[in-house]
Amino acid sequence: MDKVMYETTKKEKALLVMVEVGQEIWSAEVLAEEFRSLVLSTGIEVADLIIVHRKEIASALYIGKGKVEELALVVQEDNIDVVIFNNNLRSSQQRNLEDALGVKTIDRTQLILDIFAKHAHSQEGILQVELAQLQYLLPRLKGKGTMLSRLGGGIGTRGPGEKKLEIDRRRITDRISRLENEIKSLSQHRETMRKKREKEQTPICSLVGYTSAGKTTLFNAITESNEKISGALFTTLDTVSHTFSIHDNLKVILTDTVGFIYKLPPYLVEAFKATLEELQYADVLLHVIDASRDIKRLRESVDIVLKELKLTEKPTLLVFNKIDKIPPQELEDLKIQYSDAVFISALEKTNLEELKEKIYQAIFRDMAEVIIKLPFNMMELTDYIHTNCEVLKANYQEKDAVYWVRAKQDKLDYLKNRGAQIKEI
Numbered sequence: 001m002d003k004v005m006y007e008t009t010k011k012e013k014a015l016l017v018m019v020e021v022g023q024e025i026w027s028a029e030v031l032a033e034e035f036r037s038l039v040l041s042t043g044i045e046v047a048d049l050i051i052v053h054r055k056e057i058a059s060a061l062y063i064g065k066g067k068v069e070e071l072a073l074v075v076q077e078d079n080i081d082v083v084i085f086n087n088n089l090r091s092s093q094q095r096n097l098e099d100a101l102g103v104k105t106i107d108r109t110q111l112i113l114d115i116f117a118k119h120a121h122s123q124e125g126i127l128q129v130e131l132a133q134l135q136y137l138l139p140r141l142k143g144k145g146t147m148l149s150r151l152g153g154g155i156g157t158r159g160p161g162e163k164k165l166e167i168d169r170r171r172i173t174d175r176i177s178r179l180e181n182e183i184k185s186l187s188q189h190r191e192t193m194r195k196k197r198e199k200e201q202t203p204i205c206s207l208v209g210y211t212s213a214g215k216t217t218l219f220n221a222i223t224e225s226n227e228k229i230s231g232a233l234f235t236t237l238d239t240v241s242h243t244f245s246i247h248d249n250l251k252v253i254l255t256d257t258v259g260f261i262y263k264l265p266p267y268l269v270e271a272f273k274a275t276l277e278e279l280q281y282a283d284v285l286l287h288v289i290d291a292s293r294d295i296k297r298l299r300e301s302v303d304i305v306l307k308e309l310k311l312t313e314k315p316t317l318l319v320f321n322k323i324d325k326i327p328p329q330e331l332e333d334l335k336i337q338y339s340d341a342v343f344i345s346a347l348e349k350t351n352l353e354e355l356k357e358k359i360y361q362a363i364f365r366d367m368a369e370v371i372i373k374l375p376f377n378m379m380e381l382t383d384y385i386h387t388n389c390e391v392l393k394a395n396y397q398e399k400d401a402v403y404w405v406r407a408k409q410d411k412l413d414y415l416k417n418r419g420a421q422i423k424e425i
């Protein structure tokens with residue numbers, strides 16, 4: 001594969017810069033820790049992390065000139081190869097900083113794009129990441145003629161830039177529309193699959209949450225799968241689905257998705273819309289939260305993305321994970337504070353049965369349990385019952401068939417209008 005050819009052999013050494021502008025909702029330590037893990041997950045070496053406080057952003061260099069000179073000195077003294085900002089820089093700021101610092105300078109978006117590029121495996125994931133990278137690069141070509149020479153890619157010189165140093169803007173625009181078309185045709189394929197599933201009436205339950213919350217660990221535990229999990233951020237990029245049984249005769253599809261992060265770059269949400277579109281069809285969302293971290297902030301960051309995806313109206317179950325990591329008293333307090341939530345340890349497989357029961361209730365909230373009596377002259381409705389209701393028991397008598405079922409009200413109305421006798425249990 002292409003990617004392997006461009007892996008760096010020598011470990012690059014990075015200087016990390018985190019600029020705090022005004023009041024951040026997250027504490028500096030937490031942000032710094034997350035920033036460091038993001039960088040470390042790319043395999044790069046971190047020399048130092050510098051926090052800069054500012055009242056407002058400086059337009060030319062993002063930070064003050066004096067500060068930049070200080071950084072330039074560190075770059076020289078510590079033989080730094082790359083400076084990484086935990087902020088999103090405008091292209092002119094990035095260029096000016098690079099000129100002043102004398103080394104490659106990348107921002108938070110490019111860092112995250114790089115991690116995504118490294119973790120994309122499926123055809124669709126790879127296309128979506130490339131699209132996001134190109135959309136990010138395009139406005140950055142301004143004033144640089146047609147050459148991409150400055151854009152030597154991100155960390156480990158990955159990314160589209162170095163692959164085709166000579167390609168110009170025009171070709172990038174063409175490539176973007178080709179990628180968009182390819183992604184669209186893949187999502188049409190998914191649409192067909194979805195229609196098929198809809199016909200089969202299998203409810204869908206989707207995992208969402210902050211990166212590293214333990215979504216995949218939970219997915220594996222419930223569906224007995226073996227998807228990759230790790231302490232590194234953004235391990236999962238590709239949407240994966242698998243069925244599992246809730247009750248004896250009821251199957252549910254569980255879907256694992258890409259994790260979110262505080263200030264998720266807009267390019268990524270945009271590029272991943274096709275994949276994330278799957279979430280629109282979920283009957284219930286499981287919002288997985290790492291209970292050992294700052295719950296409120298994690299939840300807020302994920303809610304922002306859910307809002308962008310217009311998913312706030314979906315039935316959502318809060319799932320607090322990693323309860324094995326928190327003291328019993330803290331757990332008790334959380335249970336009081338979030339009385340509707342489920343508290344689990346995906347790692348130790350604690351409380352998974354309770355979680356399944358809650359999923360069941362969430363999916364079948366507006367369901368009624370009824371007895372349907374179907375005279376033999378209406379047997380054409382049998383198929384409808386089997387595909388649209390959960391049949392708990394069936395009994396065939398001389399003149400009619402009797403079904404004990406659980407079904408949504410609209411399905412029962414349909415049957416009633418066609419003459420079936422329905423009795424609430």
Ligand SMILES: Nc1nc2c(ncn2[C@@H]2O[C@H](COP(=O)(O)OP(=O)(O)OP(=O)(O)O)[C@@H](O)[C@H]2O)c(=O)[nH]1
Binds near residue numbers: 211228259322325344
């Ligand atoms: N202690 C503890 N660790 C857990 C638990 N669940 C997951 N982990 C750990 O948390 C880390 C992240 O787990 P993943 O399942 O990869 O998290 P994810 O939400 O899928 O992350 P992304 O795919 O990056 O969005 C791994 O190191 C897991 O072993 C848990 O219940 N308890």
Ligand SMILES: [Mg+2]
Binds near residue numbers: 228236
């Ligand atoms: Mg995962």
